[in-house]
Each structure stands twice: as C-alpha cells, then as structure tokens.
Amino acid sequence: MNAILDSQIFRLLRRFDPAVTTAFGCILLLLVVGGTYSSNFLSPEYLLQQLKVASFLGIIATGMMMIILLGQIDLSVPWVVTVGAMMSCAVVGHGTVGAILAIPFGILCGVAIGLVNGFGVAYLRIPSMIITLATNAVAQGLMVVYTGGFSPQDSASPAMRYLATGFVIPGLPNSVVCWAIVGALAVFLLTRTTFGRAIYGIGNRERAAYLSGINTRRIVMTAFGISGGLAALGGVLLAGYASKAAQSMGDAYLLPAIAAVVLGGTSILGGRGSYLGTVAGVMLITLLQSILSVMQMPEFGRQIIYGVVIIAMLLLYGREKLQR
Template sequence: MDRLIQILKDPLLIAALAILVLLGAGELLSPGFARGDQIVRLLTVAAILGIVAAGQNLVVLGGREGIDLSVGAVISLGAVIAGNVMSGNDAAILPAVAAAAGAGFLVGIVNGLGVTVVRIPPLVMTLGMMGVLQGALVVLSRGVPSGNAAPALMAFVNQPFVLGIPGILFVWAAIAVLMAFVLRRTAFGWSIYAIGSNERAAVLTGLAAGRIRTILYGLSGLFAGVTGVCVIGYTGNSFISVGDQYVLPSVIAVVIGGTSLAGGSGSYTGTILGAIALVLLQSVLTTLQMEFWSRQVIFGATLLVLMLLYGRQARLRV
C-alpha cells in the first residue's frame, strides 16, 4: 500500500493522468476534441509554452527561489526583433533567430548578474527587468504592431513539415533531447542539481555557484527569445505584449511537472507533460466559453494547489 501511495504521488504520473482526463473531458464536451489533427494543433501551442518553460525550468532547478518573471517581456522583445529583421523575407529567418536569441541571452545575463553579484532577489530583479523591457518596447514600437513573419517561418510553425507534423514540434523534441542530455549526462547538468540541492556544499566542492546561476538566467532569456520567434511565426506579426500570457503558465508548467521550487529536484520531461496538460486545460476552459479572467483565476489557483502538494519542500535549501 505504501508503495502504491508513493507511485500515485509521482508528479509525472499525475501530469500524465491529468492529460488523459482532460482529453476525455474535452471529447465529451466537444466531440472531435481528441481528433488527430486537433491534438497536433494543441501540441503546437504546447510547444511554444514548452520552449519558454525550458529556460524557466533551468532557473528553478538552480535553487535560491530562482524564478524568471521577465520571460514574457523577453518573448515580446524577441518577437519584435525577429519581425523587424525578417520583414517577411525568408532569407532573413536565421539572422532573425540569432538576433532574438542573442538579445534574450543578454537580458538573461543581466538578470543573472543582478541576482548573483548585486544580490537582488530573483523575484524583484526579473520583475524590474520586465518593467524595463515593456517600457522600452513601447518607446521603440510606439505601441503599434511592428514587423512581419517570413512565410517560410509561418509554414514551419503551423503547417505539416514531415509526416503531417509541424516543424516546431521537431524543434521541441530536439530541445527535449538536449535538455535531458545536459541535465543527466554532463558536468554542467550535475552542477545545476548540486547548487540547487545544497549550494553551500556545492561551493565547498569547488563549484562556481554564481557563475552557473548567471548562465542559467542567460539560457532562460535565450529560450524566451527563441519563443518570441516561434510566437511571431505562429501569429504572423508581433505586438508589445504578445509574451505576457506566457509568464504564469511557464511557472505552472514547471511545477506541474514536479520540479521543486526549492531547486535541485525535477526534470524537463515533467515540464513537457506540464505544458501539454496546461494547454489542454486552457482549451477545455475555452470550450466551456469561460472568460479570460476566469481562466487566469483557475491558473493561479492551480499553481497554489500544486505548491501545497509538491511544489515546495518543508524548508528551502541554502
């Protein structure tokens, strides 16, 4: 019985069961909800959330109550940069990706330096960065949509690429493999778990905790910048608040997947399941014709419940 209880407490199992339940509920509410092409469409939306959640996952794993609330603004920045670099030109897709990712990485590094060198709490640092970026975007774009996606990028994100599967899902799969390899098979990945589990002990073994944590924030910014490219590829154009809707879901997806907000415990596999479950939940709520504010209340309540269940440990690690 104890063994069964432990299995049922497994966040990965809970997330997988939630996905099945939500698919069943959606099918009952709207026949065809679980149809193959509909599932592919939902996975496309989940991929966009899953990419930004990869960076959030790394920051949370690094411990010290790590969180990146600036990801929404960085997504908007990446979308605006990518849209203006491309301006509808297929030949400019790669430079647009590089520019958006590079800008996101630089913003993340600034966040990391603020947290590790200046010792600003992550919540305050990333929230302040979010405000700075939002203000800068208003000034740069003058509050109007700016830039257009290249047709090839839109086709890659939205249309079948191979075997009826959009290209963005292959990108997400590649990121998943890369994340699993880095976290479980490299010294850098082991270092992330080490500083997240017990930073004091990790430092005594010679790990540069500050440098590692700064890199994690840089990677979070990089993933957010890439997500901005995916978003403009999905929508066709960008506006200054396009990334705001991903801030809370990126945190919830990480927590649903079982990553402890205390750091040092979790995996990107769980975050993938969390992203899929969250997109399914949003789709079911939309099927029920719930207002946006109602969905936000449910998302916030979901995060609080998950934190009570397994999102935090009895004592934060130092």
C-alpha cells in the same frame, strides 16, 4: 509468489515521481472530461493542434525549469518573449541579410537580457525575483520606445513562419519538432553533463556546490542566458505563428510557464525535478486552457479556474516540509 509480485510492482511504482504520475493522471482526466464534452476533442487532428500550441509554452518552460532548478525564478519572461518576437521581425525589414539573421538576432537579444539577469543574480547577489522584474520593466520600456507604443508593422520572415507552421516531417508541425529538439538537448544537458549536475547541486545548496569546486556564479549566469534565449526563441516562433509581433504578446506565458514547471513536480526551492514532469505540466496547462476555451468560458472564468487549479495542484504535492 503474490508477495514477490507485489513488491516488484511497488518497486516499479516507486521509481515514478508521485508528482509526475499525478500530472499524467490529471492529463488523462482532462482528456476524458474533454472527450465527453465534445467528440472532436479526442480526434488526432485536434490533439496534434494542441501539441502545436503546447510547443511554444514547452520551449519557454524549458528555460524556466533550469532557473527554478537553481532555486531562482525568472519573471522577465513576458517581455523577453516580446523582445524576441519584435527584434526578429524588425531585422527582417533589412533585406536578405536581415531575413537570414532574423532568427539568431531575436534569440541573441533574449540571451543578452538573460545574461544581465544572470549577472545580477550571480555576481551582484540581487534576489532573482527583483532583478528579473527590473529587466522586464527595462525591456518593456525599450520596446515601447522602439514601437512608439503601437504594434509594430514589421512582419515575420518566411523562415520564421516555416519554423512555426511548416512541416519537415509530414503530419508533425515544425514547432513540435523544435520543442522535441530543445527538450532532448535539455535532458542531455541536465542529466549527462557536469553543467546539468552543477545546476542540481546549486539548487540544493549553493554553498556546498561552491565548496566542492563548482564555479557557481558562472553556472548561474549561463543558465539565465539559456533561459533568456529560450524565451526569445518562443517569441520568435510565436511571431512566425501569428506572422507578426504584438505588444504584450508575452503576458500570457509567465504564469503558465511557472505553473507548468511546478505542476510537473520541480521543487520551487530548487534542486529537484525532471524534464518529463515539465512536459507533463506543459500538456496539462495546454489541455486545461483548451477545454476552457472549448467550453466558451469567458476570460474572467478562465483566470479564476486557472488560479484555483494551480493552488489546488500545489496543495496536493507542492507543499514545503512542516517546520519542527
């Protein structure tokens, strides 16, 4: 009897990805540590605030996850986020039409940069790390020319502010709702469509995916387009949150986005990972940042702890197989 129960528990446990379980364990640990440090930390308002902060990172990390599942990486996130924010704010200045087009236009700019990345990776076979660094530099150059090197004066439209800070469902900020919608779409795309299965297939072995009749180049390019669009959407929301765009507002999102995906158990080599893990990774990173700021840790300490935690977590479960 006991043995049967044991094996059932064992089977239940085996269904969980150890990485995702570890990530959720770490979230609990952080909550406990935060709770002992300050009683405010566990109040619903504060946790909801954290969820709101997490939603920006969550949306950006969703795009990053698709790219990492392909076995690629997107280092153009910082300036795609900024382009999304700046371009949508720039369009707002052009009357009613501008106000309506602001959000789609910002996202479209991100999609365009993403498609350039995708074209380079899929058709020109340039390593993704290199081409995305290059488009990041070009996007930065374009924005520097556009703004003249200063923070632009345009401000966000009411719709953008509403999207980032308003409430459709009482008590639940709209940005969290956005993340939930993006997340649900991502889960559907990854698990219920041929596109999603092709992403996993390409991540495991692109050659095999190609030989089984998948148009791998189109899939890769599309995935980069989606990733660019999501990064830009993150930028649009951030601009709505801060009610304007700023230079280098995206710098703070590259490392956290990659870290969130990888800490959530998605293999950096591609082909393995679940969206639940990414959600856990995003919450983990956000809580860590929040605790460090509650402790009034200076910037240098945050950077160091941040790097150390990521390395430590990766060493725990992100290691490659030993070569034999």
